[in-house]
Amino acid sequence: xxxxxxxxxxxxxxxxxxxxxxxxxxxxxxxxxxxxxxxxxxxxxxxxxxxxxxxxxxxxxxxxxxxxxxxxxxxxxxxxxxxxxxxxxxxxxxxxxxxxxxxxxxxxxxxxxxxxxxxxxxxxxxxxxxxxxxxxxxxxxxxxxxxxxxxxxxxxxxxxxxxxxxxxxxxxxxxxxxxxxxxxxxxxxxxxxxxxxxxxxxxxxxxxxxxxxxxxxxxxxxxxxxxxxxxxxxxxxxxxxxxxxxxxxxxxxxxxxxxxxxxxxxxxxxxxxxxxxxxxxxxxx
Amino acid sequence: xxxxxxxxxxxxxxxxxxxxxxxxxxxxxxxxxxxxxxxxxxxxxxxxxxxxxxxxxxxxxxxxxxxxxxxxxxxxxxxxxxxxxxxxxxxxxxxxxxxxxxxxxxxxxxxxxxxxxxxxxxxxxxxxxxxxxxxxxxxxxxxxxxxxxxxxxxxxxxxxxxxxxxxxxxxxxxxxxxxxxxxxxxxxxxxxxxxxxxxxxxxxxxxxxxxxxxxxxxxxxxxxxxxxxxxxxxxxxxxxxxxxxxxxxxxxxxxxxxxxxx
Amino acid sequence: xxxxxxxxxxxxxxxxxxxxxxxxxxxxxxxxxxxxxxxxxxxxxxxxxxxxxxxxxxxxxxxxxxxxxxxxxxxxxxxxxxxxxxxxxxxxxxxxxxxxxxxxxxxxxxxxxxxxxxxxxxxxxxxxxxxxxxxxxxxxxxxxxxxxxxxxxxxxxxxxxxxxxxxxxxxxxxxxxxxxxxxxxxxxxxxxxxxxxxxxxxxxxxxxxxxxxxxxxxxxxxxxxxxxxxxxxxxxxxxxxxxxxxxxxxxxxxxxxxxxxxxxxxxxxxxxxxxxxxxxxxxxxxxxxxxxxxxxxxxxxxxxxxxxxxxxxxxxxxxxxxxxxxxxxxxxxxxxxxxxxxxxxxxxxxxxxxxxxxxxxxxxxxxxxxx
Numbered sequence: 045x046x047x048x049x050x051x052x053x054x055x056x057x058x059x060x061x062x063x064x065x066x067x068x069x070x071x072x073x074x075x076x077x078x079x080x081x082x083x084x085x086x087x088x089x090x091x092x093x094x095x096x097x098x099x100x101x102x103x104x105x106x107x108x109x110x111x112x113x114x115x116x117x118x119x120x121x122x123x124x125x126x127x128x129x130x131x132x133x134x135x136x137x138x139x140x141x142x143x144x145x146x147x148x149x150x151x152x153x154x155x156x157x158x159x160x161x162x163x164x165x166x167x168x169x170x171x172x173x174x175x176x177x178x179x180x181x182x183x184x185x186x187x188x189x190x191x192x193x194x195x196x197x198x199x200x201x202x203x204x205x206x207x208x209x210x211x212x213x214x215x216x217x218x219x220x221x222x223x224x225x226x227x228x229x230x231x232x233x234x235x236x237x238x239x240x241x242x243x244x245x246x247x248x249x250x251x252x253x254x255x256x257x258x259x260x261x262x263x264x265x266x267x268x269x270x271x272x273x274x275x276x277x278x279x280x281x282x283x284x285x286x287x288x289x290x291x292x293x294x295x296x297x298x299x300x301x302x303x304x305x306x307x308x309x310x311x312x313x314x315x316x317x318x319x320x321x322x323x324x325x326x327x328x329x
Numbered sequence: 330x331x332x333x334x335x336x337x338x339x340x341x342x343x344x345x346x347x348x349x350x351x352x353x354x355x356x357x358x359x360x361x362x363x364x365x366x367x368x369x370x371x372x373x374x375x376x377x378x379x380x381x382x383x384x385x386x387x388x389x390x391x392x393x394x395x396x397x398x399x400x401x402x403x404x405x406x407x408x409x410x411x412x413x414x415x416x417x418x419x420x421x422x423x424x425x426x427x428x429x430x431x432x433x434x435x436x437x438x439x440x441x442x443x444x445x446x447x448x449x450x451x452x453x454x455x456x457x458x459x460x461x462x463x464x465x466x467x468x469x470x471x472x473x474x475x476x477x478x479x480x481x482x483x484x485x486x487x488x489x490x491x492x493x494x495x496x497x498x499x500x501x502x503x504x505x506x507x508x509x510x511x512x513x514x515x516x517x518x519x520x521x522x523x524x525x526x527x528x529x530x531x532x533x534x535x536x537x538x539x540x541x542x543x544x545x546x547x548x549x550x551x552x553x554x555x556x557x558x559x560x561x562x563x564x565x566x567x568x569x570x571x572x573x574x575x576x577x578x579x580x581x582x583x584x585x586x587x588x589x590x591x
Numbered sequence: 592x593x594x595x596x597x598x599x600x601x602x603x604x605x606x607x608x609x610x611x612x613x614x615x616x617x618x619x620x621x622x623x624x625x626x627x628x629x630x631x632x633x634x635x636x637x638x639x640x641x642x643x644x645x646x647x648x649x650x651x652x653x654x655x656x657x658x659x660x661x662x663x664x665x666x667x668x669x670x671x672x673x674x675x676x677x678x679x680x681x682x683x684x685x686x687x688x689x690x691x692x693x694x695x696x697x698x699x700x701x702x703x704x705x706x707x708x709x710x711x712x713x714x715x716x717x718x719x720x721x722x723x724x725x726x727x728x729x730x731x732x733x734x735x736x737x738x739x740x741x742x743x744x745x746x747x748x749x750x751x752x753x754x755x756x757x758x759x760x761x762x763x764x765x766x767x768x769x770x771x772x773x774x775x776x777x778x779x780x781x782x783x784x785x786x787x788x789x790x791x792x793x794x795x796x797x798x799x800x801x802x803x804x805x806x807x808x809x810x811x812x813x814x815x816x817x818x819x820x821x822x823x824x825x826x827x828x829x830x831x832x833x834x835x836x837x838x839x840x841x842x843x844x845x846x847x848x849x850x851x852x853x854x855x856x857x858x859x860x861x862x863x864x865x866x867x868x869x870x871x872x873x874x875x876x877x878x879x880x881x882x883x884x885x886x887x888x889x890x891x892x893x894x895x896x897x898x899x900x901x902x903x904x905x906x907x908x909x910x911x912x913x914x915x916x917x918x919x920x921x922x923x924x925x926x927x928x929x930x931x932x933x934x935x936x937x938x939x940x941x942x943x944x945x946x947x948x949x950x951x952x953x954x955x956x957x958x959x960x961x962x
Contacts (some may be wrong), residue, residue, distance in 0.1 A: 046819050057771050058453060064854075065737050068734050068737070069734040069735060069737075070808060072731055072733065072734035073731060073734065075727075076720070076723055076727040076728070076730065076731055079721065079723055080722055082504070084505075084722070086498065086501070086502030086505055087502065087505045087508070089509065090505060090507070090508050090511055091507070091509070091511060091712065093515070093517045094511040095536060097515050097518070097519065097538060098514065098515060098518050100531075100535075101519050101522065102518075102521075104526060104527055104528070104531065105382070105522055105526065108382060108383060108526050109375055109378055109379050109382065109489045112379055112381065112382070112383070113378060113379050114566070116613075117378035117379060118378045142507060145507050145510050146507070150927070154716060157678075157683050157716070158711075158716075158718035159707075159710075159711075160682070160683060160701065161682060161683070161701075161706055161710075161711055162706060162736075163703035163706040163707040163735065163736065163737075163956075164734045164735050191766070217431045218663050239510075240356030240357045240359070240360050240446065241356050243356075243360045243513075244356060244359055244362075244363050244512075247360070247363050247364050247367055247517075248363060248367075248513060250367070251370070251371070252513075254529070256367070256371045256374075257371060257374050257375070261368075261374050261377075261378070262374060263374075266370070287593070289372040322685065325682075325683060325684050325685045325699060326684070326685045
């Protein structure tokens with residue numbers, strides 16, 4: 045039995061994905077992605093507009109409600125509503141991802157074919173795309189958020205513990221929302237048009253992550269749903285935390301819920317991905 | 330008329346092809362249901378805290394939500410999917426095929442895709458409006474209905490022109506296919522509140538969103554008896570202005586279009 | 592990045608039936624399920640509830656084996672199942688049944704070690720990022736395929752040099768012409784120095800000069816790295832220049848596997864004889880010529896200066912002798928018919944089995960392959 049020629053030359057060990065190799069990819073991808081997204085600044089500006097306007101609309105509605113009600117409504121003052129939605133604006137931007145909306149296009153145009161042939165899971169590509177996007181848009185969004193905070197006289201009083209816990213809570217939320225939405229995006233492997241699925245998911249997520257109103261204002265069943273599903277943990281939780289709404293125990297429980305959901309999401313993602321790719325390759329790539 | 334025939338043919342083909350995406354069809358129905366539920370629920374949450382929102386009662390706002398769903402559905406039937414396709418065509422250079430056909434390019438571009446699922450939105454929107462009217466106890470006479478219809482058409486036209494203008498941007502910018510999705514999400518948010526609640530400076534900032542929200546608020550005002558003659562005329566003028574401006578912008582875009590590189 | 596010869600694995604063919612072959616295929620079969628409906632509103636509404644599908648066989652059980660360093664031409668008309676096969680071999684498609692082994696791997700498991708050693712280049716699709724300079728895409732590939740920097744620079748510069756794309760790599764892909772893009776595409780796909788190459792129409796749509804350059808490059812790469820190459824092309828010049836061996840498939844089944852001259856022998860039992868008459872031979876020989884080559888030969892065309900004849904292979908020597916003896920001939924050549932003609936014959940002979948049905952099948956397969 046002859047030895048294959050391939051054995052004669054050194055080839056990277058693709059079986060094991062070392063952290064250093066991954067970081068090296070992240071570095072290289074970040075550099076190109078930065079240039080790329082800068083070329084797409086028109087698209088960035090549009091996303092930014094929506095990232096600002098949606099929380100802003102809720103902010104206007106709720107401060108109006110509080111004001112017509114004599115200064116406060118549902119246990120929040122106008123200033124507290126302003127704080128909630130301004131922080132939400134930032135957290136929402138930092139946890140945001142758009143891959144759901146792109147997968148249909150990716151599957152239809154065969155974008156996946158070359159990507160599947162790379163010795164690297166495609167999710168890494170999207171992680172970097174997403175982080176680059178967040179880094180770039182944050183630069184523009186942060187001043188807007190601060191200005192709005194002053195314009196609407198935002199009031200919030202986080203304790204030291206809140207400030208300390210905010211960091212991990214935010215990072216976990218970013219990871220969780222990305223993983224969940226990326227998994228939902230994989231629906232494109234089964235459906236030719238995914239717009240409607242995405243819309244349902246989008247509306248649900250919009251509602252249950254506290255973008256319409258602080259979750260505390262909703263009837264109990266909705267609150268329970270938001271807590272059982274990943275939505276509260278991927279957006280609302282860090283906001284409530286930063287605002288100083290939560291007790292120490294609630295914070296710890298929240299972090300735990302985030303970790304549990306991330307583990308679940310990773311398992312789910314791997315499962316769905318494996319089946320999805322199988323299907324993609326069965327139907328015709 | 331040739332244009333009408335073209336539209337009819339496209340619509341027919343669109344209907345025939347919806348079955349290819351039947352899962353999508355079901356999700357469209359689900360999507361409207363979810364949207365309506367969340368809209369009503371958020372109204373419930375708000376009116377759990379207050380009696381009126383800048384002079385609008387709960388039932389009046391329900392009528393507004395119905396109108397928004399209706400206008401969204403009317404555009405979702407043909408305009409939105411066509412615009413999505415248009416941007417794809419521009420990106421891939423396949424718009425060439427459309428431009429070489431002997432019919433108005435804007436027309437062809439605007440009716441090339443049909444999403445039958447949006448019928449659900451139209452039906453639900455109408456039902457919500459009727460329910461709200463019944464709860465309000467408002468009698469709408471023939472002239473009132475006519476006024477409402479005119480305002481509705483004006484509103485839908487404004488939204489269409491706006492979508493067209495957004496899509497036309499694809500002639501200049503790469504990778505803005507998501508623009509319509511974003512627009513839809515934002516329109517859903519901004520449109521379900523009467524524009525009178527936004528402070529003046531904010532209206533100036535959100536110039537792009539406000540005319541669209543305006544397109545929804547005005548028919549609602551006509552139904553709730555708060556429409557002034559001035560607003561009526563302003564809306565008609567705005568609609569005409571939008572038609573002219575978007576058409577002009579489309580022509581500029583076409584001149585800019587060179588087809589995708591070899 | 593840990594790439595040292597000591598950690599590199601020696602992979603031997605783990606499948607006994609694959610033997611020493613780099614690419615081995617056994618009973619490979621792919622069936623697509625295609626939804627279908629009649630025209631008209633009622634049928635459309637009906638299929639909303641009950642969807643009818645039909646099976647279309649794209650590849651119906653093929654076998655072959657390719658040895659290390661071979662360049663094999665994979666031929667067949669549109670919709671024959673070539674691209675489907677290439678996609679299965681590169682790991683993009685799961686077969687319906689059958690086995691394949693490439694470098695000892697089962698392609699559709701998409702083992703990373705496998706992906707790191709092969710490449711798929713499709714002439715009709717680009718994988719470089721559209722809006723950034725080519726060189727940036729290369730760097731990305733470097734990270735993806737974990738090529739050490741010095742190695743990367745050496746290979747990159749070598750490829751840039753060989754393909755003469757030094758001027759192009761700093762431009763964004765969208766600003767390149769089709770041929771330029773293809774060259775850049777090829778360089779990008781070879782940075783990780785794959786030993787197995789699947790090339791699907793690598794020269795499609797390119798001008799003749801560009802085709803020739805790409806051809807020369809592929810031959811050179813094959814020689815340098817002893818790479819195994821499976822190539823499809825509609826340009827017979829590609830195949831003639833590169834492939835000592837061809838595999839012909841038609842309607843998803845194997846029609847021929849062997850060298851090019853063999854293909855000609857098998858499917859064209861004729862030779863073409865071209866004669867040029869001496870000056871002063873004032874009129875076409877007409878009937879006389881036909882009589883000379885009778886009974887099996889045939890006059891393709893003739894004039895006062897020369898003629899083209901087609902005769903059965905076995906008759907060649909006899910006919911040539913007679914021609915030279917009987918006519919004032921200045922020059923005479925005996926050739927195999929042009930390869931295009933042979934191929935055309937192969938395909939048309941294959942399709943006579945069940946024309947109508949197959950036409951549709953080919954159409955649908957083509958559709959499936961385009962996606």
